[in-house]
Structures are given as structure tokens and as C-alpha cells.
Amino acid sequence: MNQGVRPSSAGGAIDLRGVTKLYGGLRVVDDISLSIRPGEFFSLLGPSGSGKTTTLMMVAGFADVDRGAVDVDGVDVADLPPQKRGFGMVFQNYAIFPHLNVFENVAFPLRARHRPEPEIREKVNRALDLVQLGSFASRFARQLSGGQQQRVAIARAIVFEPRLVLMDEPLGALDKNLRYDMQVEIKEIQRRLGMTVVYVTHDQEEAMNMSDRIAILNRGRVEQVGAPAEVYERPQNAFVARFLGEANLLAGTVSAQAADCAVLRVGEHSFRARLAAPIETGQPASLFVRPERVLLEAEAGTDEAWNHVGGEVRRASFLGNIVRYLVQVGPSLAMRIDAQNAGPAPFAVGARVFLKWAVADSLLLVE
Amino acid sequence: MRREAFWRDPAILVYPAIAFLVIGFVIPLTWFFVATLSEIGGPSAILGQVVSIASSRAVVSALITTNWIALLVTALTLLAGYPIAYYLSTGNRLRFTLVLFCIVVPYFTSVIVRTYSWMVLLGRNGVINQALLSLGVIDAPLPLLYNKLGVVIGMTYVLLPYMILTLYAAMKAIDPSYMRAGLALGASRTYAFRRIYLPLSAHGAISGSLIVFILAIGFFITPALMGGPSDVMIAMLIERSVEIMLDWQGAAIMSLLLLALTLVLFAIYYRVTDVRRMMGA
Numbered sequence: 061m062n063q064g065v066r067p068s069s070a071g072g073a074i075d076l077r078g079v080t081k082l083y084g085g086l087r088v089v090d091d092i093s094l095s096i097r098p099g100e101f102f103s104l105l106g107p108s109g110s111g112k113t114t115t116l117m118m119v120a121g122f123a124d125v126d127r128g129a130v131d132v133d134g135v136d137v138a139d140l141p142p143q144k145r146g147f148g149m150v151f152q153n154y155a156i157f158p159h160l161n162v163f164e165n166v167a168f169p170l171r172a173r174h175r176p177e178p179e180i181r182e183k184v185n186r187a188l189d190l191v192q193l194g195s196f197a198s199r200f201a202r203q204l205s206g207g208q209q210q211r212v213a214i215a216r217a218i219v220f221e222p223r224l225v226l227m228d229e230p231l232g233a234l235d236k237n238l239r240y241d242m243q244v245e246i247k248e249i250q251r252r253l254g255m256t257v258v259y260v261t262h263d264q265e266e267a268m269n270m271s272d273r274i275a276i277l278n279r280g281r282v283e284q285v286g287a288p289a290e291v292y293e294r295p296q297n298a299f300v301a302r303f304l305g306e307a308n309l310l311a312g313t314v315s316a317q318a319a320d321c322a323v324l325r326v327g328e329h330s331f332r333a334r335l336a337a338p339i340e341t342g343q344p345a346s347l348f349v350r351p352e353r354v355l356l357e358a359e360a361g362t363d364e365a366w367n368h369v370g371g372e373v374r375r376a377s378f379l380g381n382i383v384r385y386l387v388q389v390g391p392s393l394a395m396r397i398d399a400q401n402a403g404p405a406p407f408a409v410g411a412r413v414f415l416k417w418a419v420a421d422s423l424l425l426v427e
Numbered sequence: 428m429r430r431e432a433f434w435r436d437p438a439i440l441v442y443p444a445i446a447f448l449v450i451g452f453v454i455p456l457t458w459f460f461v462a463t464l465s466e467i468g469g470p471s472a473i474l475g476q477v478v479s480i481a482s483s484r485a486v487v488s489a490l491i492t493t494n495w496i497a498l499l500v501t502a503l504t505l506l507a508g509y510p511i512a513y514y515l516s517t518g519n520r521l522r523f524t525l526v527l528f529c530i531v532v533p534y535f536t537s538v539i540v541r542t543y544s545w546m547v548l549l550g551r552n553g554v555i556n557q558a559l560l561s562l563g564v565i566d567a568p569l570p571l572l573y574n575k576l577g578v579v580i581g582m583t584y585v586l587l588p589y590m591i592l593t594l595y596a597a598m599k600a601i602d603p604s605y606m607r608a609g610l611a612l613g614a615s616r617t618y619a620f621r622r623i624y625l626p627l628s629a630h631g632a633i634s635g636s637l638i639v640f641i642l643a644i645g646f647f648i649t650p651a652l653m654g655g656p657s658d659v660m661i662a663m664l665i666e667r668s669v670e671i672m673l674d675w676q677g678a679a680i681m682s683l684l685l686l687a688l689t690l691v692l693f694a695i696y697y698r699v700t701d702v703r704r705m706m707g708a
Contacts, residue, residue: 120611142610143619149611155604159626168622172614216612226611 071133072098072223072256074119078128081114081280088114090280091128096258096273098133098223101250103259103267106277107303112260113228115277119258120226121145132224143172148217148225148255152232154209156201162188162212163197169220187215190249207238214246224256231266243269264304268292276300292350296336298425301348308354308395309346309425314339322424327390331367333422345424351398353421356385356407357414366416371395373411387413463679480680485664490684493660496578496650497643501636503583504590508635509628512594516601530588538585542652545581546572549653577653585649586642590635597631630699637696641689661685 074096081089089111096102104112117123119130121142129136137145148169157165166187170180188194191211201209210230217225230246231239247270250257261267267274268288276283276291276299284296295301298309312326322339324331324347333347361368371389383406385397395415399406407413467473480486515526533541548554549571556568571577601624609619647662654660661681668678 122607122611142607143613143615146613147611149608151604151608153602153604155602155608157605157608157623157627168609168614169612171622172609172612172618220613 073133074224074256074258075131075134076115076119076128077131079115079118079125079130080127081111081118081123082126087280089118092277092280092282093128094275094282094285096256098256099254101247101257101259101270101272103261103271103274104277105261105264105267105274105303107262109279110277111280112262112277116226116228116258116260120147120149146220146222148220148222150210150213150217150225150227150230152229154201154206154213154230154233156204156209156212156216158201161198161200162193162204165201165212166215166219168216173220183219184215187219190218190252191215191245206234207242210234210242211245214249218249218253218255221253222255224258225250227257227259229260229262231261231263239263239266240269246270268304276303278303294336294423295348295425298346298348301423301425306351306396306398308349308351310349310393310395311344311346314341314343314345314424317341321419324424327393329369329390329393331369331422332419333367333424334420336423336425339424339426343426345426348423348425349417349421351384351396352382352400354395354397354415354417356387356397356399357416360414361416363416365420366418367422368414368416369395370412370414373407373409373413376406376409378406385413387415389415460679460683463675467676476676477680477683480677481684485659486661486681486684489659489661489664492658493644493662496575496582496658496660497640497646499575499579500582500586500643501640503579504587504639505632505636507583508587508590508594509632512591512598512631515591515595516598530591534588538648539652541585542581542649545577545584546653549577549580572653573655575654575658577655578650578658581649581653582643582646585646586639589638589642593635593638594628594631597628597634601627633699634696637692637699641692641696644688645685 074094076092076094076096079089079092080087092111092115094102104115106112114123118125119132119137121137121140121144125138129138131137132145157168160168163184166184167180170183175183185194185197188197191214193208193211193215196204196208196212201212204212213230217227227246231242234242243266246257250270259267259270271288273285273287274291275285278299284291284300286294291300292304295304295307301307301309310324310326310331312324312331314322315325315330316323317335317339320335321332322335322341322345324333324345326347331347339345360370369389371387371394373385374388374394375386377384378401381401382398383401385399385407386394387397388394397415464473467476511526511530515523518526546553550556551568551570551572553571555571556565559565560568571580605623605627606619609623610616614622644660645662646660647666650658650660651663651666662685665678665681665685668674668681
């Protein structure tokens with residue numbers, strides 16, 4: 061299927077340089093700098109109020125940049141109104157024009173650009189085929205399901221071959237199974253057309269599934285930028301660790317350190333962990349380890365490359381593919397463990413167990 | 428069981444209003460029509476009378492005047508009301524409250540008072556003519572009152588809020604993200620307005636026009652006070668038949684004609700609002 065809408069002409073690089081947005085003295089977006097490469101699928105991920113949508117609206121031109129600049133392919137777009145920027149845009153509520161049928165909705169950007177009729181027909185049909193809505197051309201939005209409306213919105217955003225497509229939580233209103241299918245589909249379209257996509261979401265799985273890189277935003281600032289695996293495995297701080305999936309964060313004090321390794325004192329236990337950033341002995345810090353990296357065993361281990369601790373199973377939740385344990389390892393210290401549901405029978409509540417996790421999987425984070 | 432179901436039905440809340448309408452409006456009106464028309468004779472006699480009255484010079488001329496004035500008034504309220512309603516629908520709460528206050532508060536005073544105020548403004552020695560004369564814009568007072576112009580100005584003013592409120596309701600229902608999507612997809616403001624906003628607000632314009640037109644063809648006080656001798660509208664003709672000529676049969680037939688016209692327009696209005704529901708707006 062090599063037809064599709066033609067790959068967008070190269071371009072679509074975005075540079076946010078110290079972008080700031082103030083709402084009555086409140087910095088909703090606070091000095092954000094990001095470089096998004098052409099053809100990249102880039103997600104802005106964060107909780108509500110983190111400034112991700114405001115950032116997108118500044119790129120789109122619906123919100124003014126109070127300080128800093130947005131460059132697209134090296135050109136400052138501050139003076140361009142949204143209609144002159146030439147980006148595709150997909151909204152959370154789809155915004156399918158209710159009085160126009162699917163064909164006319166998708167044709168809208170082309171008609172607004174006064175393209176000739178044969179070209180419109182050809183491009184609209186191609187875009188509709190791409191989102192698998194070829195036979196729905198004469199339907200109206202009210203006759204379509206949520207997923208189909210979303211596809212119309214996507215076809216409408218790519219039909220004029222923009223170098224850059226902005227998506228504002230486009231799957232927010234869909235149910236979970238459909239979301240995953242649409243993620244795959246959007247990613248596939250983006251890859252095929254080679255366009256740059258800036259994608260706003262608060263769903264970390266969604267961001268990790270689709271993105272080449274993710275920027276994690278919190279209170280208007282960028283906490284970390286990186287590839288999904290990178291930000292998941294090597295969070296730079298506790299916020300990122302907690303926001304991206306489940307995390308064990310054991311709070312303690314640094315008691316000793318070597319080149320790239322430190323010892324953290326947590327209650328009566330001592331654990332070793334890699335350093336995410338230089339740290340001083342005596343400073344409070346948290347040991348970060350993902351629940352799926354912790355192993356549960358019936359007997360105590362001694363391997364030097366691992367952290368070891370004993371405990372008692374407090375809770376065991378059967379979740380199908382995994383069993384999620386809560387293990388009490390100290391008077392006020394509990395750890396979460398995700399064990400694959402494969403192999404031996406799970407541990408029962410109250411069982412005495414031994415936990416171990418690799419020092420290489422442990423990271424020292426400062427709050 | 429059944430009794431309980433009856434009392435729990437929310438439709439019960441509508442019954443008093445319906446009862447009031449039936450007793451105060453439907454019954455007297457029906458009685459009036461039946462009583463007056465039965466004096467004429469059988470169905471064919473009534474039909475003959477209807478045809479002769481409907482084709483009489485006075486009635487034909489009054490119907491033409493009525494429709495022409497109603498049409499002018501509808502067009503003017505639409506032209507004046509659309510921008511005002513748009514302004515209202517895009518504004519914040521304060522703006523909405525202020526403008527709505529200015530539009531609605533005059534409605535707490537009677538039509539007669541408001542019509543007389545217009546007469547003070549428009550009369551030969553009225554405020555407008557005085558001002559224009561003293562400014563030297565005109566040499567002689569303009570005939571603003573006791574003619575069609577006066578009737579149209581007065582009725583447009585009285586009917587404008589119906590248009591504005593109907594349009595406002597339609598415009599408020601337009602999701603602002605449609606216009607935003609239009610701009611984001613490269614449409615100029617005028618193009619987005621023409622392709623998106625105008626069609627989406629069209630049913631409001633049609634509903635508002637029908638309401639204003641329906642109200643305008645039955646108008647009495649304003650044209651009676653502000654019109655000239657040739658500006659006789661159908662409601663005035665009916666009033667004269669009852670009050671002056673004591674021709675109740677003629678009045679009944681003319682009322683029926685007016686009622687029939689109104690019902691036809693109302694049927695169209697009903698269809699339009701039905702379509703609106705189908706559009707999911």
C-alpha cells in the first residue's frame with residue numbers, strides 16, 4: 061500500500077526557545093526549551109495543569125507566547141495566525157463539522173486553499189483510504205462512532221500534506237481497547253507519511269507506545285526528555301519515576317559512595333544503587349526500582365550484584381498476566397513487586413519471602 | 428397502582444397550563460368561530476362568504492401591506508440582530524448580562540409606552556427631526572412617523588429581541604472548536620465563517636425569522652399608532668370590523684385567514700426546529 065498521501069516535504073522541525081506563558085502572574089508554561097526533529101513523533105506528557113496543552117496551543121498559534129520563541133524550520137512563527145501556519149491539527153473532541161459529510165470535512169483544508177476539484181477528489185479519497193473510511197464518504201458525524209470520527213479528524217489533518225501535525229489528546233474520549241488500536245494506526249500513518257507529530261497526552265502508556273521521544277512536563281516545566289525506554293528506565297527525578305508507570309521509591313540517606321555507585325541507608329537496611337546525578341554523602345535520597353525488576357524468592361540470596369531484603373507478603377493481587385505483591389520489608393517500609401504469572405504457584409499472603417533486585421536496576425534519585 | 432402512576436408522571440406539571448389555555452383561549456375562540464359562522468348558513472354558504480371577503484379590496488390590500496411590512500421587519504431584525512447575537516455569544520458573562528439587560532429590560536414596560544417613546548423621537552417636532560434641523564442637515568422635517576417607515580422602525584424595535592434571543596440560542600450551541608478547527612486547517616476567518624459558522628447558525632436565523640414574521644403579521648398596536656391611513660394591517664382591519672362596523676362575521680373570517688396563515692408558518696417553523704434536533708446541534 062504505497063499510495064497514501066504523499067510523504068510530506070521534508071521539514072517540520074520545531075524549536076521551542078525559553079517559551080513562557082503567563083496567566084495572571086501564574087507561569088502555566090515556564091521557560092520550556094525543546095528541539096523536535098523533522099519526522100519525529102514527539103509527545104508532551106504530563107498531568108493536567110502541567111502546561112502541555114498550552115504549549116501545543118502556542119505552537120498552533122491559538123495562544124500567544126509571552127516570552128521566548130517558537131521556531132518552525134528555523135523561522136519564528138510568532139506573527140503568523142493559526143490559519144497561516146499550515147499545520148494539521150486534531151482536537152480532543154474531534155470537531156468534525158456536523159453540517160458537512162465525511163468527504164467535505166476531509167476536503168475542507170483543500171477547499172480553503174482553493175485547490176482544483178480533481179485534486180481535491182483524489183487527495184480526499186486517498187486520505188480516507190489511509191484511515192480505512194473509504195466507504196463512509198457520504199456519512200455525517202452523527203452517523204459515526206467515536207473511533208470513526210477520530211479517523212475523519214486525522215484524515216482531515218493530513219489531507220493537505222502538512223509538515224507538522226499537532227494532536228491534542230486525540231484518543232482521550234475512546235475506550236481502552238479502541239485506544240490501543242488507534243495508537244498503532246496513528247503511529248503507522250505517521251511513519252508512512254514521515255511527518256512530524258507533536259502529541260499531547262496524559263496517558264503514559266499511550267506516550268510510550270507511540271513516541272520517538274517524550275517530554276515529561278510538570279507544573280509548566282520540562283522534567284525530562286528522552287526516548288520511552290530511556291525515561292522509563294532512567295528517570296531523572298522522583299516525579300518522572302512515579303509518573304511513568306509504577307515505581308518503588310525507598311527514602312533514605314546516602315551513607316557512602318564510590319564512582320558511580322552509592323550506598324543508601326533506609327531504616328535498618330542498606331541498599332546499593334547507581335547514581336543518576338552527583339550526590340553528597342549524608343544527603344537524603346530515594347532508591348528507585350521498578351516493581352517488575354524485583355524478584356521474589358523463598359530463600360535468602362547472597363549474590364553481590366544484587367540488593368537483598370526479607371519480608372512478609374501483605375497483599376497479592378492476581379491481575380492475569382502478572383501477580384502484584386505488596387511485601388512488608390520493614391516497620392514502615394513496603395515494596396511493590398510485579399511477578400510474571402508463569403512458573404511456580406504464587407506466594408500466599410503472610411508468607412515469608414526474600415526480595416532481590418540488581419544494583420544495575422537501582423537508581424538513586426533526589427526528590 | 429394506576430392512580431399512583433398518574434401522580435408520578437412529570438407531565439402533570441403541564442396540565443394546569445394546558446387547562447388555562449383551553450379555558451381562556453381555545454374554548455372562547457372556537458365558540459366565537461362556531462357562533463358567528465353558523466349564522467351564515469351551511470358549509471357552501473360559509474365558503475362563499477370566505478371567498479368574497481378574502482377577495483375584497485380592503486382585505487387583499489391589508490394582506491399585501493401586512494406581509495410586506497412583516498417581511499421588511501423580519502429582514503431588518505435579522506440584519507440588526509445577527510451581529511448583536513454573535514457579539515453576545517462570543518462574550519464573557521459580564522458582557523452577556525449587560526447587553527441582555529439593555530435588550531430585555533425595556534420589555535418590562537408595555538408596548539404602548541415604548542411605541543409612544545418612538546413617536547416622541549420620530550415625530551415632526553420629535554427629537555430626531557429637531558436635532559437634524561438644528562444641525563442644518565435638513566431644511567424641513569423628515570416624514571418619519573404616520574407612514575410605513577414609522578411602522579417598520581417601531582415594529583423592528585419591538586420584535587428585535589425575539590430575533591436576538593433565538594439567534595443567540597443557536598449560536599451558543601455552536602461548539603467554538605469548530606471555528607478553531609477551521610482556522611487550524613488553514614481557512615481564513617471569512618472562509619471559516621462562511622463555510623462553518625453561517626451554515627451552523629442558519630437554522631437559528633430561519634427560526635428567528637419565522638417567529639418574527641408570525642408575530643409581525645398579527646401586530647396591532649404599533650402599526651395602529653405609528654402608521655398612516657394607508658398602512659392598514661390585517662389585525663387593524665379585524666379590530667375595525669368588530670369595534671366600528673360590528674361585522675362579526677367578517678371579523679371571524681379574517682381572523683380565520685390570519686390564523687390559517689400563522690398555522691402554516693408555524694408548521695414550517697416546527698419542521699425547521701425538528702431538523703435542528705436531527706443535526707444534533
